[in-house]
Amino acid sequence: KSDDLNLAEQRLLLLIAASFFYLMEVDRVNGQSRAEEAMQLRRGFRGSIAHATCSKLDDAExxxxxxxxxxxxxxxxxxxLLTAGMSTPTLRDVAREGVGILDAGHAEIAVPFLALIPFTAMSIFSFCIDFEYLPQAAWVYYMLQVYPILCRVALLVVISRSATDERCFIMKMMTKLVAIYLAVICPILVRRDPTPSHLSSYLSVHIYIYVCICVHICVSMIKSE
Known part of the structure; x- marks a missing residue:
């Protein structure tokens, strides 16, 4: 059974890696398309609609x-629109407050997908295996596995119910949080050993990251209302 589990885990990781690189290519192509669209929008624009012309005088009037x-x-x-990639009342209000909105109307999907779908699948897989083979583990250990799953599910609900500009903001924040998470957690996992100090460091970082995600979910819910 151990060999079967290792094989299943390897196949899952290969599928996740393939999906991630495919979505990175999608992000790259979308980025090129956005750059071309921005160039077309700026072509002939003189800074004001007052300078706009039409092929027919009646249409212009x-x-x-x-x-x-x-x-x-x-x-x-x-x-x-030219700065953010879209123009919504929220973005216009934010821009008036002096907040940078460069490319705020666009968001890459590779990292959010990695955080929401594969990571969730791996967490569920790990939870099921541990629940089956480690029935004597403390309840805190299981809670630390269930909590991130619930956070991701809640975040999926928030993203699906948010407006387009808010969805882009959430996904951009997710990209930053996941990047910080991976940068902090990977060295701990590489040098992980069974000593209590390293285990507590791992759990502390794990809890801290997902507390940040939960706070972000709450803020997003308040904004969407």
Whole structure:
């Protein structure tokens, strides 16, 4: 059974690695497409809708009549669109407060996918194996495995119910948190030994990262409301 479990774990890791690199390629292609779209949007733009022209004079007069005295608002919305990749009321309000919104309307999907889907599958797999073969383990040990799973499920729900700009913000924050998590946890896992000091360090970092994720979930829920 041990050999079968090791084989299943290796296949799962290979599938995760293949999926991750495939999604990285998707992110790369999407990034190139966004750059081309930004160049096309900026082509011929002179900084204000007042300089816009139409092939038909009637169309230009009708468009400017509909805009009326809101030229500055339209110009600002266009600037937000060019900077962030999308223009929403939330992004415009945030930009007015001086917060940087460069590429805020776009988010890479590879790292969030890695955190939400494969990591969750591995956590469930590990929990089932430990529950089967380590029935004498303390309840705290099982809670430390269940807690990250619940965090990821909650985060999936928040992402699915959020607006597009909020979803991009959450995914960008996830990318940073997962990068910090991997940078901190990998050295601990590489030099892991059964001594209590290293085990406590591992558990402390594990709990801290997922507490940060839970706080982020709560903030996102408040914003979405």
């Amino acid at each position: 009708r468009i400017h009549a509909e805009i009326g005295a809101q030229t500055e608002d339209v110009d600002y919305a266009i600037q937000v």
